[in-house]
Amino acid sequence: MSEKIAVGEAVRRRRTVRQFRSDPVPESAVREILDLAGLAPSGGNLQPWRVFALAGEPMAELKRTVASSEGEEREHQGYPPNLWEPYRTRRFKNGEELYAIIGIPREERPRRLEQLAKNGDLFGAPVGLFFFTERRMGRLQWADVGMLMQNVMLLAVERGLDTCPQGYWVRYGQAVAAATGAENEDLILIAGMALGYADEDAVINRYRAGREPLESWAQFRGF
Template identity: 40%
Template sequence: MSSSTPQVSTPVEDPPSVAAAIESRFSARAFLPRNVPRETLERILRIASRAPSGTNTQPWRVYVLQGKSRDELVRQVCAAHDAIYANPALAAEYREEYDYYPEKWVSPYIDRRRENGWSLYGLLGIAKGEKDKMHAQHQRNFRFFDAPVGLMFTLDRVMGRGSLVDYGMFLQNLMVAARAEGLHTCPQAAWNGYARIVLPHIGAGPDEMLVCGMSLGWADKSARVNEFTTPREPVEKFTHWLE
């Protein structure tokens, strides 16, 4: 869009492509070792920054990891993940800074969570009780699913809870903008418990909180895991019409 064109007057020339970008977004869990040009990443981030935020606070801070910085973070967090698997007591040393999930699960959310987990594991041939395989698959998160680009998102702790709403809109913009470039993503709350490793590694300040991570790159179309499609509730189940 030209900077001289008023936003209110900007036409959407190809509405089906907008819908396709949204509907084709999914959490890719296998990527190709193909570089993503910096100018492409900058363009995606610029477009994402048009996300709305309360009083235009724009609370997002983004750290892009590639090459050695990406690989070293993978090494450190995978080592911690393995250590916790060997000694679960160590998990107490790794805490999320905010509650992403509820302390107590209730229906229908727990049902959807279980369906998601077992459907994915079933596709991968991981049976209930196969803990080593589950651990290895979970650790794929901390390898960015082999994506060449890892993103970390932080928020100043001084900001209120509403900034997380703003952040969600920014992240969705980013993921949809990536689709426009032929790329795929996987937003990851799994990194949050390892903030004590992530934040110093990326050079985040003491007043920053880790919001989540994200893998970004070219999805491996031959990987079976990328055939996984999560269901969605029909509109009539989550919408109330008031007249």
């Protein structure tokens, strides 16, 4: 598990895992990952991130709370309302392909919701990472937290671990804040992340999300 891989290889290997083995991840590994991830750049070196790592009973309790919750008012939305093209189609395609691979047809809404709810179980992962910033921070600071998150995901890959970044937890921002102690400070939950070892036999983990070609989103001038 200590195999060293190049950054490009880690970028290629990282993918969102949606079924984990229950094997625990040692606290030392999580600490090491977060410590290194904290070398992420941030505007003005504000380092505006706050991370809560939960495992064991505190995480189990949060999973139970969310499973029995009737839902909360979200503090921010996962996507802008009335998502437009080409994003609307991309999002739709992602969902369709993912459900197709696990054999859940569009009409079977209860099964789709059941699958969605697995987010609240971290897809079986033993560790939940919750990324916050101060509520009064601006957009650039949210981008800084995103850079920290990407570092975490790549460092996980380097250690044979896998992740699922999860906007899902924003639905339960208050429950997460209560479980982590973030409620005592003026923090806002940006996203959660499942961390653990992929269940390589799981069909859902065979899914590979595609990408748009470089030409469709990057332009080059003056080279």
